[in-house]
Amino acid sequence: MxxxxxxxxxxxxxxxxxxxxxxxxxxxxxxxxxxxxxxxxxxxxxxxxxxxxxxxxxxxxxxxxxxxxxxxxxxxxxxxxKNLPLKQGVLEFIKSIKNENILLALATSASRKKPITHLIRLNIIQYFDVIVTSEDVDKIKPHPDLFNKAIQKLGIKTEETIIIEDSVNGLLAGNKAGINTIVCTNDVTKYSKFENFFIKVDSLEKVDLKNIIKKYDESSEIYANR
Structure with missing residues (x-):
């Protein structure tokens, strides 16, 4: 699940x-x-x-x-x-997560001040249950520490989680943590070579959360019936 x-x-x-x-x-x-x-x-x-x-x-x-x-x-x-808007589809995706009663965490290699400042400015910080930054771990991406810390704080298992990343370093960190990773590219990272991802899209508008939830539920049933 x-x-x-x-x-x-x-x-x-x-x-x-x-x-x-x-x-x-x-x-x-x-x-x-x-x-x-x-x-x-x-x-x-x-x-x-x-x-x-x-x-x-x-x-x-x-x-x-x-x-x-x-x-x-x-x-x-x-x-x-300082005036950057949310990327297209972000707010709708975040709201869909919360509508499904799914926990939401931020895991960034940046120090804490920058993302917190922007999340407050964009009025979305209230949607996040956990925020993990470079100040919370010894090693940042491509090491898995940020994701491992987020999992620990959320109190869940790796198989109950999915990651949204835009970079190869983020994908490598997700794979090392053993968590399915969706790659959502942008105008810079679209030039990267990505391997071993769960799904790859160029916008969060193209992520079908209900379909992902269904896949996780089916996987849980298969595991429970073994």
Whole structure:
């Protein structure tokens, strides 16, 4: 039986990934005259920028003060994302979850302030039963810690849960946690190569929650009759 949905924030609830790519691309262009590609940027989507910075240092000898980079890009992101709307289909999907009396959790690699600020601004924070951020775990995605912590806080089993993710790092984390993961791509992550997902869509409008609930119920019956 499906008892909970765990959803990512960046790129799923609000379309932040496009803004992040533009900010990163502009920063490297201005500071290093380097054209950052989508493929390079995808390394850090759903995880941390240090993975990208380490790659650029090793492969292109682009040595960056990580603290300076994070401070400058983070401030620009705050400025440019403060009016971002919910992605299409998000509110309807969240309401459908609650209408079915299913628990809802947020699990994000971001620190707590950013998602909380946006969830309050968008007036949807009241729908979430659990919120897990990078401040709650030792390792972020692609490690499974965020999802394991969410499961623990929800008080349910992995087989009673489904994850909504937009990135390869998120999908890897979901698979490592042993939880079925729906990939919901955006204009950045659509270029990623995804493998071993439960369902793949390009909008939450295309996720049929009732059909997913039915599949979980059927699986539970099969397991109970063994």
């Amino acid at each position: 499906l008892k909970a949905v765990i959803i990512d924030f960046d790129g799923v609830i609000v379309d932040t990934e496009v803004i992040w790519f533009e900010i990163f691309n502009e920063w490297f262009k201005n500071n290093w005259n380097y054209d950052l590609t989508i493929e390079e940027f995808l390394i850090c989507v759903g995880s941390h920028s240090k993975e990208l910075l380490n790659r650029l240092e090793n492969e292109h000898n682009i040595i960056i003060d990580k603290n300076k980079f994070n401070k400058e890009t983070s401030q620009k992101f705050i400025d440019e994302s």
